[in-house]
Amino acid sequence: MENNWLTKVRDTRTMLRQHVLETIFQQMDDEVIGLNLEQRLDKYQQMMESPFRFYRGSAYLFYYDMTKIPFSYHTPTDKSTWIQGDLHFENFGAFQNEKGDIIFDVNDFDEGYIGSYVYDLLRMTVSISLICEALELSVEEQEKRIHTYIKSYYKQMKRFNKKKDNPVTLFFSKKNTEGPVQKILKKLENRKSSQLLEELTVINEHKQRRFVYSDEIQPVEQEERFALEEAWESYIETIDTLDLRNREHYKIKDVVRKYGSGTASIGLKRYYILVEGGKEAFDDLVLEVKEVRSPIPSYFLPYHEPFWQKYEYQGERVITTQKAMHHLEDPYLGYMTIDGKYFYVRERSPYKKKVKTKHVTSIEKLDSTLEIMGKITAKIHARADGDVQQELLDYHSEKEIIRAIGDDFETFCTQVTFISMSYKQQVIDDYALFCNWCINELHIQIEKEEEQLTPQ
Structure with a gap:
C-alpha cells in the first residue's frame, strides 16, 4: 500500500501534465484547426523528430503556458505591439526584395497579431535554448546566447528610440551583417534567378x-x-x-x-x-x-x-x-x-535560404547570427506601429517597449533568461510525454476509428 501511495506522489504531476497536453492537442488540432486523423498523424510524426520540431508544431501550447506566467515587463494593453507571433530561429531567412537586394529578415507572418512584445522575445529565446541544447552547449553557454540576442534587441531598440536608426527604412544585407548570415547573402548573389x-x-x-x-x-x-x-x-x-x-x-x-x-x-x-x-x-x-x-x-x-x-x-x-x-x-x-x-x-523567392545549425560551427558564428536576429526583431516591432500602421497603433512601439523595460536592463534580461531556460526543460519533458502519447494512446484511437470503418 505504501508503495502505491509513493507512486502516486511521484507520478501525479506527470499524469496531470499529460492530461493537459492531450486536452490541448485534441482541442486545437481537432476542434479548432480541424485536422483529420491522417493529417494529425502526419503532423505528430514530424513533431516526434526532436524537441525543437515539437516546439515548432505546438505554438498553442506555448501561449497556453506563457500567458499564465506573471511578467513585470509587459507594455500596457492599450500600447501593444504588432508581433510576429511565431518567432523562432528558423523563421528568419534570406530572400530578394523588390529592388533586387538580397536581404535577411523574418520570413513567416501567418501568426501576426496584436499583443505584448514579450511573447515574441520569449518564443524566440526558448527556441535559442533548444538549438543550443541540440548543439550540446552547457547551461551557462545557453544562457549567454540568450543574453546575446536580448542585448542586441535592446540596443537596437534604443537606437530607434533615439532616432539613430529608422525602422521604416532599415534592412539587413551583406553590407551590415557578418558571420553565417553574410556568408549566405554573398553566396546567394551567385545564384541564377532562373x-x-x-x-x-x-x-x-x-x-x-x-x-x-x-x-x-x-x-x-x-x-x-x-x-x-x-x-x-x-x-x-x-x-x-x-x-x-x-x-x-x-x-x-x-x-x-x-x-x-x-x-x-x-x-x-x-x-x-x-x-x-x-x-x-x-x-x-x-x-x-x-x-x-x-x-x-x-x-x-x-x-x-x-x-x-x-x-x-x-x-x-x-x-x-x-x-x-x-x-x-x-x-x-x-x-x-x-x-x-x-x-x-x-x-516564391528563388533566393530563399535559412541559417541552419550546420552553419553555426562555433560560438562566435552563433553569436553573430543571434545579434542580427535581435536587431531584426527590434526592427519589426518598431516598424509595425504608428510609422506604417497609424490606424491601429497611433504610437511608437520602441518608446513603449523601452519604457516597459525601464532602467534596469540586466534584471529584465535575467528574468527573460530564467523563464526561457525553465520553459526549455518543460518543452523537453513535454516532448517525452508527447512521444509516449503518440506511440500508445493515439494508436488506440486509430484502431478504434478503423474498427468503426470496417464493415461488420
Whole structure:
C-alpha cells in the first residue's frame, strides 16, 4: 500500500501534465484547426523528430503556458505591439526584395497579431535554448546566447528610440551583417534567378513550361484549378496599386499542390502557381498561394476589437503584417477567398535560404547570427506601429517597449533568461510525454476509428 501511495506522489504531476497536453492537442488540432486523423498523424510524426520540431508544431501550447506566467515587463494593453507571433530561429531567412537586394529578415507572418512584445522575445529565446541544447552547449553557454540576442534587441531598440536608426527604412544585407548570415547573402548573389524555375519546371514537347511532379509537387483536381482561376481576379485587385502590372503578367500557366512545408502548416492547402511574368520563358514566375486561419496567439492573448474589425479576412491580415514589418516588400502580395477559406499570395523567392545549425560551427558564428536576429526583431516591432500602421497603433512601439523595460536592463534580461531556460526543460519533458502519447494512446484511437470503418 505504501508503495502505491509513493507512486502516486511521484507520478501525479506527470499524469496531470499529460492530461493537459492531450486536452490541448485534441482541442486545437481537432476542434479548432480541424485536422483529420491522417493529417494529425502526419503532423505528430514530424513533431516526434526532436524537441525543437515539437516546439515548432505546438505554438498553442506555448501561449497556453506563457500567458499564465506573471511578467513585470509587459507594455500596457492599450500600447501593444504588432508581433510576429511565431518567432523562432528558423523563421528568419534570406530572400530578394523588390529592388533586387538580397536581404535577411523574418520570413513567416501567418501568426501576426496584436499583443505584448514579450511573447515574441520569449518564443524566440526558448527556441535559442533548444538549438543550443541540440548543439550540446552547457547551461551557462545557453544562457549567454540568450543574453546575446536580448542585448542586441535592446540596443537596437534604443537606437530607434533615439532616432539613430529608422525602422521604416532599415534592412539587413551583406553590407551590415557578418558571420553565417553574410556568408549566405554573398553566396546567394551567385545564384541564377532562373534556378527555381529550373528546379520546379520543365519545357515540354509543346514548348510550354510546366511544373515537374514529385513527392512534394502534385497535380490538382480540375475543380481545384477552376476555383483558383475563378478567384484569381479578386487576388489581382488586392495587389498594391504601385506594384500592379498588366493583367497578362498574372496569367496562370500551370497549377500544382505543394506538400511537405512547415510542421504547423499541415492541413492547410498550399499551391504553386506558374504565371506569365515577362514575355520570355525565363521570365515566368512561381507564386505561392497558401491557406491561412486565425493566428494562434489570438486564442490566448487579449481580444483586440479594432484589429478584428479591420482584418476579418485572414489573408489580408498576413500580407499586412508582412508589409508592416518589411521594407520594400514582395510586390506580388495579395489575398483571396476560395470556398469560404482564406488565402494569401506571395512570390516564391528563388533566393530563399535559412541559417541552419550546420552553419553555426562555433560560438562566435552563433553569436553573430543571434545579434542580427535581435536587431531584426527590434526592427519589426518598431516598424509595425504608428510609422506604417497609424490606424491601429497611433504610437511608437520602441518608446513603449523601452519604457516597459525601464532602467534596469540586466534584471529584465535575467528574468527573460530564467523563464526561457525553465520553459526549455518543460518543452523537453513535454516532448517525452508527447512521444509516449503518440506511440500508445493515439494508436488506440486509430484502431478504434478503423474498427468503426470496417464493415461488420
